[in-house]
Amino acid sequence: MNLHLEKGKGKREKGKVKITGSKSETNRLLLLQALYPNLTLENTSNSDDSEVMSRALNSQLTIHNSQLIDVHHAGTAMRFLTSFFAIQEGKEVVLTGSSRMKERPIKILVDALNQLGAEISYEENEGFPPIKIKGKKLTQSKVSLPANVSSQYISALLLIAPKLKNGLELTLEGEITSIPYIKMTLALLNEIGVTTSFVGNKISVKSQFTIHNSQFTIESDWSSASYWYSIVALSEIGFQVTLSSYKENSLQGDSALVNIYQDFGVETTFNTDNSITISKERIHNSQLTTHNSQLNNSPDIAQTIAVTCFGLGIGCDLTGLHTLKIKETDRLEALKTELTKLGAEISVTNDSLHLKPNDLFKSGNSHPLEGCPKGGVATYQDHRMAMAFAPLALKVPVIINNAEVVSKSYPDFWNDLALVGIIGSEVN
Missing domain, CATH: 3.65.10.10 (Enolpyruvate transferase domain)
Incomplete structure (x- = not known):
């Protein structure tokens, strides 16, 4: 089309838009929900990526022998599901995706999981999907990987860490990028009662086999909000739009958008109902x-x-x-x-x-x-x-x-x- x-x-002059939950938070919490079924979620993302993630996680309930799971273009799902299925004892899956997905590297994550005792191999090209995963009980607890890679590799390991017998001690080598996404993962783990620490270049996650009943209302997606910031910036002075649901x-x-778009004459107001109003207050600085x-x-x-x-x-x-x-x-x-x-x-x-x-x-x-x-x-x-x-x-x-x-x-x-x-x- x-x-x-x-x-x-x-x-x-104005508009009001409801944006569904953050894809980043949703996909993390869907994996945690699969590990801890008493976790309930509200305002989940309605994105293709989250739908793919949900279907794949639900499919593990009926896997008996080997199953092919196609994540299409969903990079987050590919990384997170690689870790998830690595610890599903006795189950075997092949994770594949679109032609572009088969060009996106996954070797760093596979190497790290194999170091922890996983059994993952490549079906076609070394270092790239599709991959075959034979679920096992992982007994090792220490691993390192480059710090300047996609944070999704790091989060994929952290999300399964509470279910590892001895938890996880992860060392990041070099300059760390995408720190907010790592901190997001750790904060979500903390909210369900998992003990974590992030000091210098070392992250540790304690094992946690059960959690108390917990309910999450997922914050709306700031990446999706970015297009509305652009719309307001390109609009005439006085135009505004209200988006739900966002946290200061x-x-x-x-969420760095709030500060960045001030350069373009856009101001953000956080409202008491967890919505934000973004408005064109002035022409950008001449x-x-x-x-x-x-x-x-x-x-x-x-x-x-x-x-x-x-x-x-x-x-x-x-x-x-x-x-x-x-x-x-x-x-x-x-x-x-x-x-x-x-x-x-x-x-x-x-x-x-x-x-x-x-x-x-x-x-x-x-x-x-x-x-x-x-x-x-x-x-x-x-x-x-x-x-x-x-x-x-x-x-x-x-x-x-x-x-x-x-x-x-x-x-x-x-x-x-x-x-x-x-x-x-x-x-x-």
Whole structure:
């Protein structure tokens, strides 16, 4: 489905949107719920990734011999399920995924689990899915791995740690990235009564075989909120949107949006009903020609920020993006290709993005994005590419190719845009 987006006629002043639970928190808690069945969850994510995770975890109840489990594009599910099935004694599964998933490395996690006593092997290419897992009782408790890898490898180990006989002592070698996601995992473990510590480069998790009945209401997804921050930033002064349900002391690294988007004239108010109101209070600082952000702790919002800056005509220097190379697509190269097509001057490295200021959207310019209406924005089977570029419709009509990819994390996205006057129609 290719979707033509444009700003609807009529004055836009405010909107109200309900966003389902964080995919990051949901997938962690779904795994913990499978380990501790008396854990109950509310406001779970309705994303494809969480649906895949839930189905796979439920399937383990009926596995007798060997079973093939396809996680499609769900990277978090691939990493978390690798650890989960490694400790399901007597059960055997093969985890596979899309063609892109078979290109995403998993060797670091597999090596760590095998060091702990797991039995995991590769079905096709060494270091990549599909993988065969024979569930065993893991008796070792100490392991180390590089600290600058995706935090999902680290969280995958931490989530099963309470069910290991001797717990887990994990040493991270080098500079640690994505610390908020590691802290999120540890905080969720703490909330169900598991004892953990994180000192320097060492993390320990004590064994915990039972928990008291516990109920979680999952916070809404800050990554999904990022597109609304972009919409507000690209709107006229006075526009606002209210989103539910968010916490001022969030565990999610992408809550950095609150501070980052102040550069673009966007203010955030935390309301008493756990909603937030984000509003365009002023034009971005006229002295600001280039926005700078270090995104080690929140790389998933890099695409959103880059497109926001492009739409505002300002430049940006974004760093700490090395994990974007192994996502649903190489997100840095994808951003470079699509923004260049739209007239941007942009360069990328292995861990950074540099966008030059532009005057494409100055008053009087007509249809500055000639490449977009003709060919559309390619999304590379990446949900975040589709949603990051959508707010540009406030500046000029755009076409988003393969728009259905948003179901991976935010299935209601296109319907929600209509609530604030961004109109979508299918095109051939």
